[in-house]
Amino acid sequence: MSAASSSTTNEHHARVERVVAQLRAHPDDRAVSFKKKAVSHQVPKRNDRRHTDDKIDLSDLDRILEIDVEAMTCTAESGVTFSDLVAATLRHGLAPIVVPELKTITIGGAVTGCSLESRSFEYGGFHDTCLEYEVITGPGDVLRCTPDNEHALVFQMMHGSFGTLGVLSTLKFRLLPAKPYVHVRYERFATLAEYQSAIWRHFVERDVDFMDGIIHAANDHVLSLGTFVDEAPYTSRYDWTKVYYQSTRERTDDYLRTADYFFRYDHGVTNVHPKSAFGRLILGKLMDSGRLLRAAEMFRRILPAERPNVTVDLFIPSSRLDEFMSWYRAAIGFFPLWCVPYRVVRDYEWLAPAFFEPLPDRLFIDLAIYGLAQPEGRNYYAELEAELPRVNGLKTLISYNFYDEETFWRTWNRANYLAVKRVTDPSHLLRDLYDKTCRAPRGLDDLHGTLRSR
Secondary structure, three states: OOOOOHHHHHHHHHHHHHHHHHHHHOOOOOOEEEEOOOOOOOOOOOOOHHHHOEEEEOOOOOOEEEEEOOOOEEEEEOOOEHHHHHHHHHOOOEEEOOOOOOOOOEHHHHHHOOOOOOOHHHHOOHHHHEEEEEEEOOOOOEEEEOOOOOOHHHHHHOOOOOOOOOEEEEEEEEEEEOOOEEEEEEEEEOOHHHHHHHHHHHHHHOOOOEEEEEEEEOOEEEEEEEEEEOOOOOOOOOOOOOOHHHHHHHOOEEEEEHHHHHOOOOOOOOOOOOOOHHHHHHHHHHOOHHHHHHHHHHOHHHOOOOOOOEEEEEEEEHHHHHHHHHHHHHHOOOOOEEEEEEEOOOOOOOEOHHHHOOOOOOEEEEEEEEEEOOOOOOOHHHHHHHHHHHHOOEEOOOOOOOOOHHHHHHHEOHHHHHHHHHHHOOOOOOOOHHHHHHHHHHOOOOOOOOHHHO
């Protein structure tokens, strides 16, 4: 596939026009959210108001439009899943540069929800590999946005916007050559200082293709280092009875087919279901991330309204990791943690300028907590939110957030956000970022009462 055919282009334009017609026909005074074909990778929440919102149907925006083998780029609609994308690009010996770990994450969701993975130590997030977006605004205009055209700020602010600045309908992004297999080596360290030193060394030397790890305990740190290879003496898969994160504690190295490496965590990162080996033998093939999330959405009424389990990613500057972990071990002490080094490739426009001023380095460590139960009388989400500014860290917004509005906008860039909102959603058809991520998931009303009163 080298160039989009005229029929492909015309069909895409027809799908976009259907979305435009829905937006223009929608009443001004009712909240909307998006209906997609793929399952949402927001953490399921019992009282999330998006379940009762009116819907803008985006479910047919799920086609790959062009793979340019020579230029090593891909153009695709926002609903394309990484599973389908990887299958299509590998046929040409290419792959997306950053592939989030779950098969049914969509490329649009990866941008608006800030996805990363084990190539992020070199390339940042998926957004950082993108070249162009097509954005449908609330009034129904269609914008072509690049990092250097008149809509450059719109382009940058789509990162981390969580569907509050319009419809991201099409993305163009870079690809890189990929070999058939990935050889993974596991380095083990007893201390956090040794672990940090090894991460920094590989970050500087760029001597591996992939880097992430698991902190199994306070004295058990594993760094997983992957390299593309042409041949493999054997291959492993982690989509049934075997659990990938557990294998990092048991093996010295491993070989996986490239697609299986990309989605090695698809049955759970550190919170695999079923928990028992017998349960995985019977049901393991069925319990991938997509099915689990759909089941959680379907039966959300039985999810706890108070003290939900903690699922969160925390971004800590590498040089402040020891300081944060000293607090974390004493205050919470939950393990295992998924660890993903992440290079901040630019001063992101969606973060407040003051966030970057004290940064001593551009390598962050993403610590992911999955399945942490909250004891009575504790709110770990709020405790983490209070601690992170002390180490110049931040958390992703995919789960529960308890910020007050003033504190929230100290981290996220309100001036840039409102500037783009005036262009892409001047009538506030969509909730703003604070309401969408901090209030609606908890079943709370929009802060200012109605969508129109802002």
